[in-house]
Amino acid sequence: MTVEDLLEKQTEETERQAALENRILCCTAAGCVSCGADGIRGAIAGEIKAQGREGKVEVCGTGCMGLCSQGPLVLSAADRKLYGNVTAADAAALVSPNPIDRQALAPREIDLGAPFFIKQTKIVLANSGRVDPERLDDYIAAGGYQALAKALNEMTPKETVEAVRKSGLRGRGGAGYPTGLKWELVAKQAAPVKYVVCNADEGDPGAFMDRSVLEGDPHRVLEGMAIAGYAVGAQQGYIYVRGEYGLAIQRLQTAIKQAEREHLLGSRILEQGFQFRIDLRIGAGAFVCGEETALIASIEGKRGQPRQRPPYPPESGLWGAPTLINNVETFANIPAIVEKGAEWFSAIGTANSKGTKVFALAGKIVNTGLIEVPMGATLREILFEIGGGIPSGKFKAAQTGGPSGGCIPEQFLDVPVDYESLARIGSIMGSGGLIVMDETSCMVDVARFFMEFCMEESCGKCIPCRTGTVQMYDILRRMTTGEADEDDLAMLKGLSELLRETSLCGLGQTAPNPVVSTLKYFAGEYEAHIRDHRCPAGHCGLEAKEATR
Amino acid sequence: MSVKTLEIDGKMVTGMAGETIFSVAWEHGIHIPRLCHIGGISDVGACRLCMVEVEGQRKLQAACLTQIEEGMVVRTDTPRLKAHRKLIVELLMAERNHICAVCVANGACELQELARSMGIDHVRLRYRFPVFPVDTSNERFGMDHNRCVLCTRCVRVCDEVEGAHTWDVFGRGAGSRIISDLGEPWGASESCTGCGKCVQVCPTGALFDKGKTVAEMRKDRGFLKYIVTAREKKQWIG
Numbered sequence: 001m002t003v004e005d006l007l008e009k010q011t012e013e014t015e016r017q018a019a020l021e022n023r024i025l026c027c028t029a030a031g032c033v034s035c036g037a038d039g040i041r042g043a044i045a046g047e048i049k050a051q052g053r054e055g056k057v058e059v060c061g062t063g064c065m066g067l068c069s070q071g072p073l074v075l076s077a078a079d080r081k082l083y084g085n086v087t088a089a090d091a092a093a094l095v096s097p098n099p100i101d102r103q104a105l106a107p108r109e110i111d112l113g114a115p116f117f118i119k120q121t122k123i124v125l126a127n128s129g130r131v132d133p134e135r136l137d138d139y140i141a142a143g144g145y146q147a148l149a150k151a152l153n154e155m156t157p158k159e160t161v162e163a164v165r166k167s168g169l170r171g172r173g174g175a176g177y178p179t180g181l182k183w184e185l186v187a188k189q190a191a192p193v194k195y196v197v198c199n200a201d202e203g204d205p206g207a208f209m210d211r212s213v214l215e216g217d218p219h220r221v222l223e224g225m226a227i228a229g230y231a232v233g234a235q236q237g238y239i240y241v242r243g244e245y246g247l248a249i250q251r252l253q254t255a256i257k258q259a260e261r262e263h264l265l266g267s268r269i270l271e272q273g274f275q276f277r278i279d280l281r282i283g284a285g286a287f288v289c290g291e292e293t294a295l296i297a298s299i300e301g302k303r304g305q306p307r308q309r310p311p312y313p314p315e316s317g318l319w320g321a322p323t324l325i326n327n328v329e330t331f332a333n334i335p336a337i338v339e340k341g342a343e344w345f346s347a348i349g350t351a352n353s354k355g356t357k358v359f360a361l362a363g364k365i366v367n368t369g370l371i372e373v374p375m376g377a378t379l380r381e382i383l384f385e386i387g388g389g390i391p392s393g394k395f396k397a398a399q400t401g402g403p404s405g406g407c408i409p410e411q412f413l414d415v416p417v418d419y420e421s422l423a424r425i426g427s428i429m430g431s432g433g434l435i436v437m438d439e440t441s442c443m444v445d446v447a448r449f450f451m452e453f454c455m456e457e458s459c460g461k462c463i464p465c466r467t468g469t470v471q472m473y474d475i476l477r478r479m480t481t482g483e484a485d486e487d488d489l490a491m492l493k494g495l496s497e498l499l500r501e502t503s504l505c506g507l508g509q510t511a512p513n514p515v516v517s518t519l520k521y522f523a524g525e526y527e528a529h530i531r532d533h534r535c536p537a538g539h540c541g542l543e544a545k546e547a548t549r
Numbered sequence: 550m551s552v553k554t555l556e557i558d559g560k561m562v563t564g565m566a567g568e569t570i571f572s573v574a575w576e577h578g579i580h581i582p583r584l585c586h587i588g589g590i591s592d593v594g595a596c597r598l599c600m601v602e603v604e605g606q607r608k609l610q611a612a613c614l615t616q617i618e619e620g621m622v623v624r625t626d627t628p629r630l631k632a633h634r635k636l637i638v639e640l641l642m643a644e645r646n647h648i649c650a651v652c653v654a655n656g657a658c659e660l661q662e663l664a665r666s667m668g669i670d671h672v673r674l675r676y677r678f679p680v681f682p683v684d685t686s687n688e689r690f691g692m693d694h695n696r697c698v699l700c701t702r703c704v705r706v707c708d709e710v711e712g713a714h715t716w717d718v719f720g721r722g723a724g725s726r727i728i729s730d731l732g733e734p735w736g737a738s739e740s741c742t743g744c745g746k747c748v749q750v751c752p753t754g755a756l757f758d759k760g761k762t763v764a765e766m767r768k769d770r771g772f773l774k775y776i777v778t779a780r781e782k783k784q785w786i787g
Contacts, residue, residue, distance in 0.1 A: 286721065303718060308594045308614045460699060460718070460725035461595050467640040470723050471674050491673060498636050501609050501629075502597040 001262045002271045003149045006140060013141035021056040023077035024094055025129060028061030029215045030208070030247055032071035040072055043091035051095055060135065063128030063216015067116060068369035075129055083108040115385040116367050121348065121374045123356050124332040128216045133251050136258040139219040145264050147335035151227050152272055160231035161187050164334065166342035168354030173199055173327035174401060174430040176353070176419040182324060185314035186232040189322035194234040196225050197299070197318065197325045200241040200248070201283050201290040204402025205453060206362040207433030210328035212370050213358070214241065214248035217332070218255035222278060224331030226265060227338055229276040232324050237276060240295050242283040252280055287457035291505050292325045294459065305459040306505035327431065329358055349375035353418035357429070363436040366391050376416040379408065383436060393438045397521070401430025403450045404510035406517030407443060426517040428510070442539035443522040444529050447515045448476035454511040465508030468499045472515065479526065480540040482533035489530055493519070555621040564617045571599055571612035574625060581625050582634055582663055585700040586613045587750055589773035590709050596700060598634050598663070601625045635667050643674040644723070645681065646695035647753070653766035654754030660698060681726070686736030689759055690748050692727070697755040699725055703747035710776060715741040746773070
């Protein structure tokens with residue numbers, strides 16, 4: 001496929017879609033699939049046949065439309081109406097041309113003018129609700145692969161790196177390292193072989209951002225990686241995706257095959273000199289393999305455990321070659337930056353955190369689901385306007401950054417959500433998990449939960465993490481069963497410091513964060529557990545039975 | 550190769566470019582504690598006992614993996630580092646079943662010596678008392694996982710010096726265990742050459758000669774230096 005073919009394909013597909021009377025898009029992300037979206041899609045397809053509407057109405061899948069709590073979601077494209085909690089019985093009405101039939105759907109309709117939708121800014125998720133992740137033509141119709149064409153035709157690799165640098169994009173995996181700087185480091189290495197790696201080993205409890213992007217718009221990630229390959233001088237890319245993401249793996253495999261067949265990946269991309277292959281590597285269930293050096297070891301076929309940095313991967317990564325590792329969401333931002341320019345991107349967000357961030361809203365919140373907001377939005381906007389507030393009772397804390405993050409109390413609801421601001425209040429941006437807690441949540445128990453996670457996910461290489469997490473978990477567990485005393489609290493603090501300062505990798509260094517932040521903002525709760533053997537949230541009594549097993 | 554001058558604990562020292570803080574410090578009589586490092590094999594930075602403060606660096610650095618730089622100012626023995634090291638040794642003591650009174654390596658154990666030198670007379674943490682097996686299937690040696698600190702010296706010496714790669718690590722976290730081949734009993738291992746290098750480098754009584762009783766196991770750690778030096782100087786060829 002040449003660039004001309006690409007444009008022709010876009011026109012052709014756009015016209016084909018415009019000629020249809022309606023396109024019905026069923027959410028086929030994991031959340032909706034788990035509540036029966038496949039059956040609904042089948043029922044709609046059946047109805048199209050039954051009502052003889054083939055060629056006029058089309059049903060297809062699409063990526064996550066965000067409001068997971070009301071799934072399965074179905075979007076009627078012609079009249080831009082979104083329906084929630086759809087059942088197979090609604091299929092007939094959805095397909096019917098008769099407006100009276102369609103009125104039966106009114107109770108299912110979700111207001112697209114609600115704050116949940118209008119307060120969001122979509123870059124990474126722009127194609128969710130527009131594009132069928134299993135059809136390359138759909139992605140092309142939405143302007144797909146034109147950023148790659150632009151980079152190859154109009155920009156030198158150096159200019160591409162420069163565009164990313166100027167955009168101010170920072171790593172979306174959590175640490176927020178400037179992406180352009182990382183690209184520059186790899187591009188500058190004079191090595192014959194370089195690699196581009198996409199980190200799709202998303203493992204934080206409650207986080208499903210990368211999963212949704214891969215399931216909903218796999219071509220966007222592939223395109224971002226190909227542009228990265230061109231910019232840094234790599235011909236091989238790997239996507240390291242966790243084995244639990246079966247649907248994402250399947251969609252990626254389909255997308256890679258489609259793109260290779262059309263010469264959008266592989267050799268002679270867009271009939272030009274550039275070649276770039278992408279292969280999948282499937283993780284086997286270790287959280288620590290999301291750490292870049294452990295991830296590299298795992299791709300190399302070794303035991304997935306981290307090693308000391310430096311050298312950092314841009315200098316010596318996969319098989320010792322310069323390696324660019326970015327997160328899924330980071331790559332998903334690239335096509336838009338290349339296409340619309342660095343200025344456009346850097347106009348969104350705050351002074352030091354540009355663009356948008358995808359969050360997975362979970363926990364005690366009305367609208368659980370997937371959202372994308374500009375950097376700098378406040379937690380209050382995210383939780384109470386977009387999220388719809390706390391269903392019953394009072395907001396207590398929001399947890400960002402998963403097991404590496406912290407709990408943010410009420411007094412910081414108006415802090416803008418960007419890398420620096422979150423770090424200042426003892427949490428981190430993280431990859432985008434946002435767990436909301438109300439007054440029934442016990443903060444000691446929250447800390448215990450995350451410590452248990454780190455303990456189970458520690459690789460066992462360095463002593464502080466391997467055995468420190470065991471001891472910290474034990475202390476926290478005993479706090480929730482009323483068996484801990486003041487000495488334990490002091491030891492908990494000592495171990496927190498030890499892990500933070502001496503652990504080998506990020507997992508151990510940040511494992512104490514949930515403990516440290518809850519100790520800082522909810523010290524009274526710890527004291528109540530230790531001195532009075534009482535849980536102010538009234539939550540631990542239940543946990544006690546489970547914890548002493 | 551160029552010479553670098555740096556300051557360690559207030560003492561001006563010199564080393565060759567590429568050398569680590571750890572090796573330069575030891576050369577100059579500054580004995581930074583360690584457990585996973587042993588001269589002659591690669592370093593992994595797993596025990597975290599050799600962490601040092603480097604001026605201008607926010608994070609502590611593992612001395613065994615950090616190369617010296619011109620003008621570096623290193624401190625190896627601050628109260629903060631001492632407190633961390635003590636807690637690490639206590640964590641190890643509580644992790645498995647280190648009961649010196651019945652150990653073959655009593656009196657010649659690096660873990661015991663570390664605890665003694667740090668003045669550890671009790672452990673502030675709860676002992677875990679896990680149940681681990683003892684593998685005595687090998688004709689000449691034994692492996693007691695209860696005394697293993699997972700330093701992986703045995704894994705590295707077997708792979709890098711003997712070239713057999715009999716040992717490796719199985720499982721993860723606190724459940725990690727050293728295994729021979731693919732988890733077979735040591736005696737059934739087809740790759741093991743029976744050289745015993747792993748037994749000699751093991752810092753505790755986890756790997757031992759059969760037939761030794763309490764406090765009888767003495768290890769020869771000098772052999773490694775001899776082998777590696779001889780190999781580098783090609784003393785065995787021709």
